[in-house]
Every structure is written in structure tokens, then in C-alpha cells.
Amino acid sequence: MPEYAEIILGKTLGKIVGGAYLIFFLLANILSIREFSELLIVTFMPATPAVVFNVILVLIGAYAASKGVEVIARAAQFILPLFVFSLLSIFLSVLPVVEVGKLQPFLEGGIQPVIWGSVPSMIVYGEVIVLTILLPNVNRQEKVKRKAALAVLGVAFLLTFGMISTLMIFGPNLTGNLLFPFLYLSKFIEFGSYLQRVEGVILLLWMTGIVVKVALFYYLVCFAIAKILGLKDYKPVVYPMAFVYILAATFLFSTTEEIREFMELYWSPLGFMFELGLPLILLSAAIIRKKQGGYSR
Amino acid sequence: MIKKYCIVELVLLLIVLSFFCTGCWNSKEVESLAIATVVGVDYLNENGSDIWTVSVIILNPVGQEKGGEQSSEKGGQGKLLLGKGKTLQEAVVDFSAHTSRTPYYGHISTFILGERVARKKMGDFTETIMRFWEDRPKTIVMVTKGTALEVLQTGPAVEKLFSKELKDLAMYKASGSGYSYGVIFSDFTAWLESPDRDAVATLINVVPPDVPDSSPQNLIEGLAVFQGSKLVGWLNKEETRGYLLLTQKISKGRMPITVTKDNKVFTYFLGISKSKIQPFVTGND
Secondary structure: OHHHHHHHHOHHHHHHHHHHHHHHHHHHHHHHHHHHHHHHHHHOOOOOOHHHHHHHHHHHHHHHHHHOHHHHHHHHHHHHHHHHHHHHHHHHHHHHHOOHHHHOOOOOOOOHHHHHHHHHHHHHHHHHHHHHHHHHHOOOHHHHHHHHHHHHHHHHHHHHHHHHHHHHHHHHHHHHHOOOHHHHHHHHOEEOOOEEOOHHHHHHHHHHHHHHHHHHHHHHHHHHHHHHHOOOOOHHHHHHHHHHHHHHHHHOOOOHHHHHHHHHHHHHHHHHHHHHHHHHHHHHHHHHHHHHOOOOO | OHHHHHHHHHHHHHHHHHHHHOOOOOOOOHHHEEEEEEEEEEEEEEOOEEEEEEEEEEEOOHHHHHOOOOOOOOOOOEEEEEEEEOOHHHHHHHHHOOOOOEEEOOOOOEEEEOHHHHHHOHHHHHHHHHHOOOOOOOOEEEEOOOOHHHHHHHOOOOOOOHHHHHHHHHHHHHHHHOOOOOOEHHHHHHHHHOOOOOOEEEEEEEEOOOOOOOOOEEEEEEEEEEEOOEEEEEEOHHHHHHHHHHOOOOOOOOEEEEEEEOOEEEEEEEOOOOOOOOOOOOOOO
16 A cells, blocks of 8 residues: 555655555554453453553564564464354354344434444444555455455454344343443353353454454554665564554553544544545546556556 | 574563463462352432442352351352442442452352332442443342342252252243243343333242241242333232233243133143234324
8 A cells, every 4th residue: 555655646645645554554453452452351351451461462463473474364264264163153052042123123213324323334344455555465466356355245244243143132222332242242142051151262262363453454564664664674663563562552542431432433534534535535546647647557 | 684583582482471470360269269149239228328238149168068167048058248338339349348258240140139229229230230340141130029138048948059049940930830030131231221111020029938837938920110220010920921921931831821711710731822912003193
């Protein structure tokens, strides 16, 4: 993305756009790290300081990022089947107790609230924008479009199914007030006295998933910094960045409520701007310049 | 250059590993836990000031049983501890000050609420529990017409564990016979928050013994009915059956329905039911 921006918008403007994307990915990663420690503290280990979880996660991310994008991709490849299998097992376990009636009243206020309500979820899917930075590293670029579309569809299916299951068990009022609805759903799974307390499995899965996400965003930020600064290699940036992540993730927000407020008020417009707005502007600029024959590539 | 990186990584790895050597902040040995199994909550307003009482049955440590120490809960394997305070949170902390062990609330099978809590302070109770990280959605919510402490003091009739007896009675026996059914915490809270459905909770009461010269016992029969966040009344055995038929909660046993026809009295056993509500609009409005 920083490279495209420079080609399309010129060196100065391109560097500004590249820098803005860098801050966006940095912030996205800081939020992921903080969410990770927040979940562990709120639900499982309230006596442990947040900084401990932040340090551990950032160092794992730094190590993976220093090994390069292929290592992160292989890790994701290993985790994905376990992740999907476990999520499907949870969906199957709650299936006997779901009540479709809890989804009613359906479209009571028309389609408008549904569209507005779907904006925050779009930000999650919009994170696929990372592919624009990863694209130069892919050896079979012709397959990227199809695979990316499949990945977004897969994520959409799993997230939607997770949310619908939660709604069909707890109803809309309770679900809306839960801090971690899916975790609460996993606490709900009980088969007599022999299968219960499976939330530990969910946590394990979520942790592996977040490690891959943090490592990937970590890599992207370091890669983008190297490009903007004109460095030959991104690796010297990796470990110094760990301090930025640890300090920001620990001190940027003081309470869970602050994070929630930030996510609700500011994260959606920010995500919208970087995941949809700016790429559209870049695309329009590229089309206009191509028509004018403004650049050779 | 590569060698330099390897050394940095090794040092970082050693630093990270040292975290795991110190043990976890939250590590607690099982022997040092006071595992709460049943929690009773009572509320009283005396001379204008609130008094909350939290009564908790914790599992008796295994060692104490053989040592001949009498359990405060008669016939049971639990120990009853109390806490009092001006708020629910203060009462819970007061309870935990009565034991040298660390309270663990992740195994609570039932909350028993006194009538005054249900009538006046349901919001305080549900909010405190929902905010608590060890809460579980399938904990049963029961309301009693007296105080929760009386129910906990009465203890189990058959089982050694009061928590097991309450859970089995509410989830299987009461719903099987149509006397009542086990309302779980997540359903109960969702109903309290719902604008279109009123909440119900399992009703438990201490009743005089059937057999002369024996102790009083707990009976799960009927439901407590809420409107908004306040207890407004009770459903008796017959009304509860009607409620169960309407809400299709009958699938766990045989509900006896006795009818009289042609001067003959006989009983239907209802194993499963399906109901449909059909509204009729009368009048012009």
C-alpha cells in the first residue's frame, strides 16, 4: 500500500498516505494486544497485571515477525483447521438448545437499523486490506483474488453463525449487554456432568488466533516503516517496535470501558476511512491518471 | 549478523521463560479454596438502613469429615458461612473474611433469593452477579417466600450435597412432575431485561415434615413471577403446569393430570406436549 500510494499520488502525498496506514495498522495491533490482555484479566486471571500478558504476546509477535511472513503464514495454516473444527463443535453443541423465536421481532424497525448495525462488523472484514501490503510477497498473485474472497466469506460465515447462536440462546437484550458474548456462550455448553467448562478450549483457540493476527500486523507495521524510511531490511525495526507496542497497549487505555468507548465511537469511522475510503480514492486517482497517461506502470 | 540476532532472541526467550518459573499470580491450590456451592441472599431494611445477608454453603474439606468435626449443615457435606453488609458486595466480602480459604464461586449450582430481595432489590443482585467473572449462565435461580438462610439451614433431605439435591430436583424431578422447573440465570436475566416477557424463577419453600417427629424439609413447587424487576406474585402447582404447557417445557418425565369423566377419576401421564397460542381480537378497538 505505501508503494501504491507513492506511485499514484506522488512521493510526498504518497508518503503521507503510507504513514497514515502505518498508524492505522499500529493502532489496530495495539487494540488487539490490549483486547487479549483485557479478556484474560476480566474473565480468567484478574490478579495478573496486564503488562505481563502484553509483554508475552508482543515478544511472540516480534519473534514471528522477525522470521518473516512465510513463518506467520505456516503458523496460520496449522491453526486454521483446529480453529474451524473447534468453532463448528461449539455450534453443534449449542444447536439443541437454540430458540429461533429469540431472533424475533425480525426487521421490526425496517432495514435501516440492520444496515447501521452491520457497520462495526464491516470493519472486521475490512481488515482484509492487509492483503494490499502482502501482495508483493505472494508468488501466485492470480490466485489472491479468489482466495481473499473465500477467506472473507469463511470469516463472515463463522462470525455470523457465532453471533446468531448467541442471539438465539441469550436473546438480543442480554447479548447486547455482554462484554464477551461468545465466551459466555461457551460457558453455557453443558452436557450433564461429563462435558462442561469448555471455555478454556475457546480461550486457547482465541489466543492462538490472536497470536497470528498480532504477528502479521506486527510484520506489516515493520515492513511499512522500512519502506517509508527507505531501509533495505525491516528486521532492525522489529525489536525496537516491541517497546512501542508494550507501552501503548498497557498505558493508552486505563479501563475496559475506555476501550469499549473508543471502539464504539472512533474505531468504526477510522476503519471505514482506511479500509474503504482511502482505497477507493486511490483507485479513482489511479483510473484518472491512467486515462491521462500520467504514469508508466 | 545472524549470530547476533540468535543471541538477542535467546536472551529474550530466557526472559520470557523466567515469567513462567515464578508461578502464576492467580495460582491457588485446590486445598486452599473455599468452593461455594449454594448461595443465599437476603435483604432487610432496618431503621432506614439496608442490611444484606449472604449465606454460602462451601464444600467441606475432605480431611475434616473423618476428623469427627460436625458439619453445620445437617446430614450434608457442606459448611454454612454468613456475611453481612450494607451492600451486597460488602456482605460477600464479609463472608469471605470468615474463612481462611480463598472463596471460589465458579461451582455455584443455585442462587436462593429471599422474598425481600426479589421484591425490592433484583436489579442490584443481577448486576452484581453479571459483572462477576466467575459467574456461570446455567446457575439456577430460586426464590423463597421466607428467607434464603432458612432454606440453606434446612439442608438436603436425601443427598449429601445440598447443591446436587437442588439441581437434580429443579432440573429433573420438578419439571418432570410439572411441580416447577429449573430457571437458569441467563434466561432469568434476559427476561428481566426484555420489554415483552416477564421473568419467572423456581419457587422453593421450607415445609413442615410429612412424617411426624421428623425435621422440616425443602420443597420445590410453583414459580415466582416478576414484572419489570420486581417480584409480583406466585404461581401454584396447577398454574405452574399451565405455564409449563404453554412454554413447552414438558419433556423430562411424566406429568400426571387427573381428570374426572362419567364419575370416574383417572390419570393421564403427559410425557411431551406441543402448544400453540392463537390470539383472538374481540371488539372494535
